[in-house]
Amino acid sequence: MPTLIALLFLPLAIIVAQLALGATGGLANGIYKLAFIIPPVIYCRVHGIRIGRDIFRWQNWRNDLGLAMLLGPVAAAVFLGLYAVLGPLVIDKQAIAAKIHQQFSVSAGTVLLIAPFTILINSLVEEFFYRGFAFGLIASRRPVLGTLLPAAVFTVQHLMFAYHWVGPGMIALGVVALFVFSLIAQALYAKADSIVAPWIVHIFGDLAMMAIALELVSLGDG
DSSP states (O other): OHHHHHHHHHHHHHHHHHHHHTOOSHHHHHHHHHTTTHHHHHHHHHTTOOIIIIIIOGGGTTTTHHHHHHHHHHHHHHHHHHHHHHHHHHOOHHHHHHHHHHHHOOOHHHHHHHHHIIIIIIHHHHIIIIIIIIIHHHHTTOHHHHHHHHHHHHHHHHHTTTTTTSOHHHHHHHHHHHHHHHHHHHHHHHHHTSSHHHHHHHHHHHHHHHHHHHHHHHHHHO
């Protein structure tokens, strides 16, 4: 159990180190993403856990696809709705666009270029790590800890790059939205007994996030 928890926090530790060093480019992003893959794969190999059967559970891929196709658009609509309604009230879009451009040196074209990878591959990597690996293995031994801890780390990870762009109110809203999203994805993973259903929901969520990112980056380009 201590090893599982340490591996769960490893990507966060790498992100903190990169932010402290000011390393936020594409190479830094690739390095911390490797922490979602290589250490869990090694852990599974050492402990005789078959990733396809025991983590992804591809054999059950058809389970709850209808539910996922319902929840996915709902998640996207919630994210976009919150942004549309509350965004103009609590965030300075122009200031955030400038910070994104300064910190990551991205343009609207860059966002569109990386969108397919982020939406399809990055979402699968995160589902493998947070739902299949962390939630699946920890919750099987400690249900409460396994339910709450991966959801909390998932939430923190997704807010770490944005916490200084927005005020406390938007951060609090983001915490609630992401934590609930993670709990729903975990419950869907447990219900479907497969990574595919929560992956579909995650894809829809990332579609909404990329749409928001595209708007903000376009403001910076202008």
